[in-house]
Amino acid sequence: MKLIQRMSLTSRIGLLFFLVAVLIFSGVGTYLYRSLAGQLEYRDDQELIGKISLMRHLAEESDSIAAIRKDPHYFLDAAASHDRLIIMLKDMNGNIILHTNSDQGSLPGISVLPLEMHPVRRSITLLWTSSGLTARAIAAQGKVRSGEKIVIVVARTASDRMELLKAYRVEIGMAALCGTLLAALLGYLVVRRGLRPVKLIAGQASSITAHRLDTRLDLSSAPQELHELVQAFNAMLDRLDGSFQRLSQFSADLAHDLRTPLNNLMVQTQVALVQARSVEDYQGLLISNVEEYERLTRMVESMLFLARVEHTHVMLNKSALSLPEELQRIADYFEGLADEAGVTLSVAAGGKVYADAILLRRALGNLVANAIPYTPRGATIVLKGAKTAEGVTVSVINPGQGIAAEHIPHLFNRFYRGDAARSNSATSTGLGLAIVQSIMALHGGRATVTSEENGLTEFALIFPAH
Structure with missing residues (x-):
């Protein structure tokens, strides 16, 4: 397993090609071998059926059993062209009348077809001769002109067929081995060529450094x-x-x-x-x-x-909070600072919000503290909360000069200040709105801002529905 893990992808796929080729060639070779063996067996069986029918016909043409003993050349001629064919004729008492190719051994007793029954494939029996050879044999009764009955046994040893199958098996094995090796080699080469785009992508990726993060992989060169x-x-x-x-x-x-x-x-x-x-x-x-x-x-x-917050080390303790109570708490807390700035804090809220109380107060506190310096004296800052289609929206709205459109997309960035004069403020860190955005991200919500020139500026905290 460790060796396979250390192999390259090309080698792994090449090995898979080899295994698949082994399975395919082995399966095809086995099928061809069995198909040939079946066909040879069928042909042998048909030959046995033809021979037993021929032997019956020759018996009918013979005058008597004694005539067969005296002149068996018709039966011998029928078996002359088949050195693996055994023909045995016996009388009804079991005495042997004729036995060809006796060097291949004697045959054991098998079931005999009656005279009136025609031979078929299921009548053929697989047996072993006394010399240890396998053979397929069929036995049937025959009748001579004198009316005497004889038992005809025709058998064919499998030696020649097995030799043919053995040679064929060797050829199939060699063909399967050569085909497997060729398929594995070609598969390896094809995979290596096919994975060339991956190497090109790897080369492009290796050229990307911390100083070249603007480089991108070429999509058109990838498959x-x-x-x-x-x-x-x-x-x-x-x-x-x-x-x-x-x-x-x-x-x-x-x-x-x-x-x-x-x-x-x-x-x-x-x-x-x-x-x-x-x-x-x-x-x-x-x-x-x-x-x-x-x-x-x-x-x-x-x-x-x-x-x-970025490393999710802040645990939320959410609960259902009353919006009027929470917003009034913020207004009371900033009442002194608002009085010094000459502005008024007003609360218009209803319903509840499901949030962490401490983080909600911190976010609202940052927004109110951010709004007071930019609100004209005598004006009112509205703390608003209501249920909306998106969930619950809590807003801090103040009048003033407004925020320029080019600053709005960057207001929640760290250390960003739209007002250059504010950068020297001893009370500002430039992180207040970034903290507000992070708090909303923890709650699964978002912070938005809209502003009109010499009009209203609204910072909204949108909490998802509980």
Whole structure:
């Protein structure tokens, strides 16, 4: 088994060709051998039936048993051309009148056909002579002119037929062996040529590296049977290329976002160390440093959360949650921040949603915290929840300048900021909307956004029906 596993695909298929050829040639050879043996046996049986009928006729032409003993040349002439043919004539007392080819041995007693019964194939008996030869024999009564009855036995030994079959068996064996080897060799060559496109595909695949993920396998050069495999491989390369591009962008964005607070910490500390400062100056430096540390902490926690979500290490604890209660809880939590920004939070919800309470609150909290800075003073942010045809939709709607259309497809990407000024915000990590999207993916739902210029912007969380 291990040897077969180490064999190439071409060798395996060639071996299968060999085994199939062995079975086919063996089956065909066996069939031909049995067919020839059956035909020879049938011809022998017909000859025996013809001979027993001829012997009956010759007996009827003989005057008496004594005449047969005196001049048996008619019977001898009938058997002269057959060295394997045994003819035995006996009277009704069992005395032998004539016995040709006695060197092949005597015959045992067999059933005798009555005088009025014609010989048929089922009357023939397989027996062994006293010398150990197999023979097929038939016995029947005959009658001479004098009215005396005799027993006629005609037998044919199988030696000549067996010799013919033996020679034929050797020829069939040699033909089957040569045919099997030829079929295996041709099968190996055909398979090797047929698998040439696979080698070409393998060569194309081996040329793909981390720096050439945009290369795709040539579908036109692949046989029809491999189109599905090539398409699946190309689709995998598309996913890998996309993931690699996102990873590269993520690494660049991460380095950029980490550099800003780290530079702030380093520069502020270096400036403070240039000369002695008052206690108040040091306290102000520490407060500023704490803000940067908090920003770094939020960024690291968000990244860890996203990593756990991608590797399905976040366990959901779903339950039926009241939408009015959950949305009001969020509104109460952000009431102070909304008052400082001069905006109002309004809840318009009904029904229930089947979700993880902690993750739902985190997603809604990110959306509300994202909406407050972009809502004009005096305006209202609406937290809306209702049952829809798709399931349950929870929305955060706020008026404002709106989001440009070119930014909308990228809003849920990590570290993406549509507002360049916002990149310097000490409270932003650029991961809030990415976390919202990951939370919805855990729930089997999705997050969407629609925005009108100088109109309403709506972030919607669509949960599947329970």
